[in-house]
Amino acid sequence: MPILAPLLQYFISGLTNGAIYALIALGFGIIFNTTTIINFAQGEFVMLGAMCAISIYHLAPSLPLAFLGGVIIVSLVGLAFERLALRPVVAASPLTLIIITVGAGVFLKGVAMLLWGKESYTLPPFSGEAPLHLGTATILPQNLWVLGLTLVLVLALEAFFRLTLMGKAMRACAYNLRAARLVGIAASRMVQLSFALSALLGAGAGILIAPLTLGVYDMGTMLGLKGFAAAIIGGLGSLLGGVLGGLLLGLAESFTSGLISSGYRDAVAFLLLLVVLFLRPRGLLGGRQ
Amino acid sequence: MRTKTWLVGWTLAMAVLILAPGCGQGSKSKPYLIGGIFSITGPQSYLGEPERHSMEMVAEEINAKGGLNGHPLKLVIYDDEGDVTKARLDAEKLLQKDRALAIIGPSLTPTSMTVLEITQKAKVPLISCAAAASITSPAQERAWVFKTAQTDQMAVSRIYQYCQKQGIARVAILTMSTGFGVAGQEQLLSQAARYGIEVLAQEVFGEKDTDMSPQLTKIRGTAAQAVICWGTGPAPALVARNLKQLGLTLPLIQSHGAASKKFIELAGEGAEGVIMPAGKLAIYQQLPDSDPQKAVCQEYAEKYRARFKAPESSFGGYAYDAQRMLDQALEKAGRDQAKIREALEGTKNFAGVSGVFNMSPEDHNGLAAAAFVMVKIEKGQFTLID
Amino acid sequence: MNFARPWNRWVLFALVALAIAAGLDNEYYFTLLNFIGIHTLLVVGLNLLLGYAGQISLGHAAFFGLGAYTSGILTATCGVSPWLALPAGLVLSGSAAFLIGVPALKLRGYYLAMATLGFGIIVSIILNQAQPLTGGPSGLSGIPPLNLAGFPLNTARRLYPLIWLAVGVILALSANLVDSRAGRALRALHDSEAAAASLGVDTARLKLKIFIWSALYASLAGSLYAHSLNFIAPASFGFMFSIKLVAMVVVGGMASIWGSLLGAGVLTVLPEVLTAFHDFEMVIFGAILMVVMIFLPRGLVRGLLDLREFRRYKRKESYIP
Numbered sequence: 001m002p003i004l005a006p007l008l009q010y011f012i013s014g015l016t017n018g019a020i021y022a023l024i025a026l027g028f029g030i031i032f033n034t035t036t037i038i039n040f041a042q043g044e045f046v047m048l049g050a051m052c053a054i055s056i057y058h059l060a061p062s063l064p065l066a067f068l069g070g071v072i073i074v075s076l077v078g079l080a081f082e083r084l085a086l087r088p089v090v091a092a093s094p095l096t097l098i099i100i101t102v103g104a105g106v107f108l109k110g111v112a113m114l115l116w117g118k119e120s121y122t123l124p125p126f127s128g129e130a131p132l133h134l135g136t137a138t139i140l141p142q143n144l145w146v147l148g149l150t151l152v153l154v155l156a157l158e159a160f161f162r163l164t165l166m167g168k169a170m171r172a173c174a175y176n177l178r179a180a181r182l183v184g185i186a187a188s189r190m191v192q193l194s195f196a197l198s199a200l201l202g203a204g205a206g207i208l209i210a211p212l213t214l215g216v217y218d219m220g221t222m223l224g225l226k227g228f229a230a231a232i233i234g235g236l237g238s239l240l241g242g243v244l245g246g247l248l249l250g251l252a253e254s255f256t257s258g259l260i261s262s263g264y265r266d267a268v269a270f271l272l273l274l275v276v277l278f279l280r281p282r283g284l285l286g287g288r289q
Numbered sequence: 290m291r292t293k294t295w296l297v298g299w300t301l302a303m304a305v306l307i308l309a310p311g312c313g314q315g316s317k318s319k320p321y322l323i324g325g326i327f328s329i330t331g332p333q334s335y336l337g338e339p340e341r342h343s344m345e346m347v348a349e350e351i352n353a354k355g356g357l358n359g360h361p362l363k364l365v366i367y368d369d370e371g372d373v374t375k376a377r378l379d380a381e382k383l384l385q386k387d388r389a390l391a392i393i394g395p396s397l398t399p400t401s402m403t404v405l406e407i408t409q410k411a412k413v414p415l416i417s418c419a420a421a422a423s424i425t426s427p428a429q430e431r432a433w434v435f436k437t438a439q440t441d442q443m444a445v446s447r448i449y450q451y452c453q454k455q456g457i458a459r460v461a462i463l464t465m466s467t468g469f470g471v472a473g474q475e476q477l478l479s480q481a482a483r484y485g486i487e488v489l490a491q492e493v494f495g496e497k498d499t500d501m502s503p504q505l506t507k508i509r510g511t512a513a514q515a516v517i518c519w520g521t522g523p524a525p526a527l528v529a530r531n532l533k534q535l536g537l538t539l540p541l542i543q544s545h546g547a548a549s550k551k552f553i554e555l556a557g558e559g560a561e562g563v564i565m566p567a568g569k570l571a572i573y574q575q576l577p578d579s580d581p582q583k584a585v586c587q588e589y590a591e592k593y594r595a596r597f598k599a600p601e602s603s604f605g606g607y608a609y610d611a612q613r614m615l616d617q618a619l620e621k622a623g624r625d626q627a628k629i630r631e632a633l634e635g636t637k638n639f640a641g642v643s644g645v646f647n648m649s650p651e652d653h654n655g656l657a658a659a660a661f662v663m664v665k666i667e668k669g670q671f672t673l674i675d
Numbered sequence: 676m677n678f679a680r681p682w683n684r685w686v687l688f689a690l691v692a693l694a695i696a697a698g699l700d701n702e703y704y705f706t707l708l709n710f711i712g713i714h715t716l717l718v719v720g721l722n723l724l725l726g727y728a729g730q731i732s733l734g735h736a737a738f739f740g741l742g743a744y745t746s747g748i749l750t751a752t753c754g755v756s757p758w759l760a761l762p763a764g765l766v767l768s769g770s771a772a773f774l775i776g777v778p779a780l781k782l783r784g785y786y787l788a789m790a791t792l793g794f795g796i797i798v799s800i801i802l803n804q805a806q807p808l809t810g811g812p813s814g815l816s817g818i819p820p821l822n823l824a825g826f827p828l829n830t831a832r833r834l835y836p837l838i839w840l841a842v843g844v845i846l847a848l849s850a851n852l853v854d855s856r857a858g859r860a861l862r863a864l865h866d867s868e869a870a871a872a873s874l875g876v877d878t879a880r881l882k883l884k885i886f887i888w889s890a891l892y893a894s895l896a897g898s899l900y901a902h903s904l905n906f907i908a909p910a911s912f913g914f915m916f917s918i919k920l921v922a923m924v925v926v927g928g929m930a931s932i933w934g935s936l937l938g939a940g941v942l943t944v945l946p947e948v949l950t951a952f953h954d955f956e957m958v959i960f961g962a963i964l965m966v967v968m969i970f971l972p973r974g975l976v977r978g979l980l981d982l983r984e985f986r987r988y989k990r991k992e993s994y995i996p
Contacts (some may be wrong), residue, residue: 009535011504017500019353038785089684095731096968102733102965106918118334120523120555123758129558131534145777152703171679213499214523214555218332221914222497225796257503263466263493263804265503272794277790281704330953368953373814373908378706378947381831382960399814399908406816406905421813423827468813495805 004287010258011046011251013132016143016239018250019150023205023225024039024240025234026153027198031149032236033161034170034194037097041081041105042202043224049203050210050219051112054121064125071203078199082192112217126212146208153201154243161239168235222266231271235286244284248272296365320363321585321619323348326379326404326612327411327418327608328396331371331497335522335551339605340418341366342597343589344393345531347612357619365389376400377407383410385529390619391629393611394418398468405434414630416615417606421472425653431563435633436652437610437643439568442468444545444660445476447566448517449484449582451663451675456538461490462514463504463528465520465597473519473544488511497552498524508539515539518667521546533559540564545661560669566661567671568603575673581640606642614639614646692839694953696832705831708949709903712838714939716896718923719849719932720889725921726851726930728885730780731788734795735920736769738890739801740912742897744809747907751818758821761898765891772890776883787886795917796976802909814908821902834903841899842936845892849932852888923961925967928974 021278024046031039048119053070057063089096126145131138163166170190172180172205181187207216226249232246249269276283305339323674325344327337348362356362365387376395383389384407391414392658395401398421409431410417417436421424425431453461460481464474474491481488489511492504504527508516516539518528525547532541541563545551548567555559569576573586593601614636615629622628636655639646643661663675683939684786699705717739724730730782745764759789771794779790802809809815821831821837828834860881919942927938946956963975 006506006510010503013500013506015504017548035487062381085965085969093729094731095725096972098731098733099787099925099968101932102918102921103961103968105961105964106957107961110955110961113330113957118330119528120339121549122555122557133536140534151886188934209499215526216523218497219499225792225914227875228399228789229793235887254503262504262507264800265498266495267797267800270796273793274775274790276798277793280784281782342768367950370953370956371910372909373904373906374710375946377904378703378710381703381706382947385701399812399906399910401907402814402816403904403906466812468811469804471811471813 005176005260009137010134010254012137012139012143013250014140014254015247016146017145017253018166018230018247019146020205020209020223020246021227021230021249022150022243022246023153023201023208024223025036025231025246026150026157026239027202027205028228028231029236029239030198030201031194032174032231033239035191036174037086037094038100038101038196038228038236039195039198040101040224040228041108042198042227043220043222044108045074045078045199045202045220046104046206046209046223046229047217047220047229048077048108049206049217050123050215051116051121051206051217052203053207054123054210054215055240057123063124066123067207068209071200075196075200076272078195078202081199087188105220109218109220116217121210122214123207123210140212142208142211146212149204150243152232153204156241157239161286163286165188165286166208171212184246207228210212226269228244229269231270232283235283238283239286241283243258248284267288294590296642307637308669309441319360322363322365322387322389323562323612323625324383324392324554325364325366325589325608326376326383326392326394326400327366328400329366329368332367332369332522333397335602336418336604337368339343339602340394340396340608341486342610343593343605343609345590347609347616348598351402351616357616358623359509362616363616367526369395370396371400371401371556375648377403378403380407382411383488389413391416391615393615394606395508398424398472398587399426399485401436401474404653405431410432413626414618414633416611416633418604418611420469422654428651428653432654433630435611435655436609437614437646438642438655439643439656439660441472441476441544442655443656444566444661445473445480447663448542449480449486450658451564451566452515452541453484454478454675459487459489459513460512460515461492461503461508461510462516463492463494463516463518465524466493466495467520469544469546470520477517477519480543493498494520494524494528496520496522496524497529501528502535503554505535505537508623509535509550513539515542517542517544519544519632523555526559529556529559529563530652531537535618545603548664549602549604550670551602553666553671554666560666563666564674565664567664568660570601570603570606571663571671572662572664581645585640586642586647592632609641610639610641610646613641685843686845687824688846690830690951691841692836698880705835706903707944709831709834709838711943712835713896713900713903714920714923714943715842715936716845716892717920718927718935718939719845720930721920722890722924722927722935722938723849723852723885724889724930726922728882728901730882730886731921732791732889732917732923733788734787734791734798734914734917735889735893735913736912736916737791737795738772738893739897739900739908739916740798741768741771741892743901743907743912744802744897745894746898747815747818747901750902751815757819757898757902760841761895763900764894768839768890768894768897769887771778772887774788776830776886780879780886787882792914793971799909801912804911809909812909814906816906818901818905818907821903829905830901834899838903841895845895846910846936847882847933853932918964922964922981925964926975929972929979931974936972947985953974956963 016234026043052073053066056069100115125142127141167186173187173190230245230249231242234241253268256268327340329337348364352361369377393416398419401417401419402422415434420438420441422440422442424436462477464470490625494501518525543565546558546595547565548571569582576583590601616630618632621632644656646655648655664671665674692818743766746760748756749760777788820827923938923942930936967975
């Protein structure tokens with residue numbers, strides 16, 4: 001079926017890119033769920049994860065080590081960010097916090113440029129490069145890793161937030177910080193945890209995609225912005241929504257590029273963002289304001 | 290009361306910031322002051338950095354030998370960060386503050402276009418390292434502007450000549466949404482008919498894009514016999530990868546923007562079999578000794594590698610050629626800018642890294658399609674095929 | 676001279692501007708000053724929005740770009756007079772701001788930030804892609820200079836009076852707005868939206884008004900920019916520039932009209948002066964944004980002055996500049 005053949009490939013490319021956006025959207029969602037802050041530096045966590053893993057791999061060519069190392073380092077960065085950049089804020093209005101996280105993103109990007117230069121770097125894929133064939137379409141093993149891990153993480157996180165005490169405590173903090181404290185939740189601990197978790201997720205996403213997209217100091221900016229758009233589209237309060245938003249975004253981009261125009265592909269994310277903001281601000285699955 | 294403090298304070302602060310660096314700038318000092326504007330930081334830093342390094346390398350050599358006509362060379366190089374506003378400011382600075390005799394750069398087409406507006410007005414020679422033909426044409430309006438980078442026009446001619454020889458008559462083009470890519474797209478479309486080539490698909494991708502499989506999938510659906518990709522930086526390497534990953538067996542022809550070792554490194558297995566036009570620097574070892582460019586390329590490559598511990602690049606070569614050509618002109622003309630311009634215009638048979646230059650009043654680039662050779666990547670190395 | 680009286684400030688401002696014009700001889704300095712002026716126009720608008728309406732625009736470069744490209748396209752491609760193209764740009768930017776502002780400002784919280792973010796990126800993509808109209812990534816060249824009755828403003832020195840006249844007018848307009856009834860309502864808004872609403876202030880309408888004004892200032896700046904450089908390229912109107920503008924507001928001090936001048940001035944000149952530190956520019960910008968917002972939320976200079984005051988006197992809880 002010659003007409004359908006490219007459609008299947010668009011679908012697969014869309015899903016695989018969408019999974020990347022979904023992972024990043026999850027990062028946004030976790031911090032938002034605990035603190036109602038939007039962390040515009042999330043994209044840079046992704047970038048740092050990829051770059052750290054690449055550096056570690058250059059020193060010791062072991063992928064598991066690189067993955068672990070990258071994830072741990074960036075989680076620490078996330079904790080440091082919370083402690084140094086957000087905790088001491090004197091007048092914590094949403095505006096102030098937005099500007100701080102935006103500034104942090106730029107800062108981290110600048111640091112990355114100093115550390116790694118402007119070159120692009122490769123990371124070997126986790127299980128080989130041989131593409132798999134699904135009919136006339138192809139998918140890479142690395143794409144399967146991304147899809148698989150996204151699924152696993154979403155389920156794990158949903159379970160965490162809904163079923164475990166700690167997860168519920170984190171959500172309580174987002175609803176009402178004072179009330180949460182009153183019932184004995186160590187709010188600051190929860191906030192720290194959310195940042196560490198979010199950074200961990202971002203780093204993991206970065207390491208997963210580096211074999212596909214190459215690691216470079218400015219890879220985080222667009223990814224962060226699109227991941228953010230995905231989170232909004234799906235609904236900030238809902239993790240499942242973030243994933244849905246991400247997948248939808250990936251598919252929309254892929255089909256737009258294939259069927260309409262490849263030049264306006266990047267605009268799709270932000271067009272959808274505007275549409276959602278104006279028609280249904282809480283997003284597809286978002287419950288709360 | 291506050292406002293007065295603000296205003297006075299601001300004026301003083303501005304005065305200090307603006308004037309302080311300008312103090313003590315004499316324009317009658319002995320050295321020949323040459324300006325450089327490159328995209329040293331920013332997304333196109335892979336152009337600007339080697340260009341800056343090459344310029345510095347040449348100046349160091351000259352100064353070690355005692356300078357030109359006894360005058361040392363002094364370089365003042367600014368970073369335009371790939372930004373048009375900054376490039377303009379940098380050019381103004383070089384002309385007004387530093388009083389540069391001539392300027393080499395910028396690295397990109399848009400920045401070159403804005404800089405040449407004022408260098409033309411100020412009657413200061415400019416040697417650009419950017420690719421677009423519109424930098425040096427129409428010739429009447431570009432009397433003071435030269436360029437050392439090969440024109441996209443020639444690259445496309447070379448590619449289409451090769452296609453003709455290989456019997457490829459239907460192509461799909463995939464171009465980057467940057468100045469370089471758009472210029473390439475224009476050339477690919479306008480020259481196609483002349484070589485009997487039909488362009489069946491015109492796709493684009495962004496500089497920072499990481500997945501071009503939708504575009505390639507669309508191309509796969511056409512009857513194209515080859516894919517021509519036009520871009521610089523990491524994205525074309527990803528195109529090569531995506532092509533291989535999708536299982537497309539079409540030959541991939543890249544632009545000369547991909548003629549670097551970095552491309553081979555980033556494209557990994559996708560690099561095998563990719564064809565592109567390249568300056569002779571890419572394969573100088575495979576040139577016959579009788580080729581006038583072989584010695585120059587070898588010297589440049591070895592010196593650059595030794596000095597900067599990094600692989601040589603053809604982009605750096607543009608600045609290398611520009612500086613050497615300028616040095617030749619300075620030797621003849623001294624400080625007289627009109628004479629420098631004339632000397633540059635009269636450059637003949639100048640063997641550079643980018644080609645053999647033959648400037649003339651109508652052609653301020655001085656290169657022909659022969660500046661390019663066709664190369665193929667085999668087993669991770671560039672191999673001369675045409 | 677009693678500088679508490681408003682018009683005396685403006686006389687001083689004009690005198691300083693004229694003194695600079697007479698004293699300097701160098702095109703480069705005039706070019707720099709012109710850019711400072713253009714950036715000030717951008718920053719004042721953003722400052723009004725951020726400082727007085729408590730809203731943020733993360734895509735302000737888009738309005739700058741709309742003004743620049745409207746002027747550029749109409750004058751270079753269609754041969755329209757620059758003096759007609761400029762208002763056309765204002766209309767376009769104002770309309771865009773209205774269309775975005777109405778839905779976004781009805782909701783509380785970050786929505787304007789997100790909407791302007793999206794809008795900003797979409798505009799920069801369109802500028803890059805719509806080649807036949809905008810010239811694409813290689814930019815639009817051949818933009819004619821502004822013309823004053825046959826006298827072309829084609830050097831930085833000639834443009835200087837026009838640009839700084841515009842700056843003066845805009846600063847005066849903004850100061851007037853701040854001191855007026857609407858302005859006081861604005862400040863009330865920033866402190867507490869609920870309180871302001873209970874006092875009968877139409878918050879959404881006020882916010883929209885400020886947003887549109889800020890877009891108009893940006894569009895004006897864009898048109899002036901296009902006619903100064905005679906060449907514009909999409910890369911100058913992207914996300915990073917929007918962030919730089921926010922940094923300028925932050926340095927100068929939010930809710931400070933004259934602070935806008937300071938912020939624009941410092942952050943335009945600093946990269947020129949610190950040429951050796953180009954690699955550190957991003958790190959410095961990011962650090963400024965973070966450090967100032969964390970410790971000195973009223974702006975860099977105001978914050979430092981406050982610290983000094985605090986050490987000497989009891990801290991005055993004055994929120995008004």
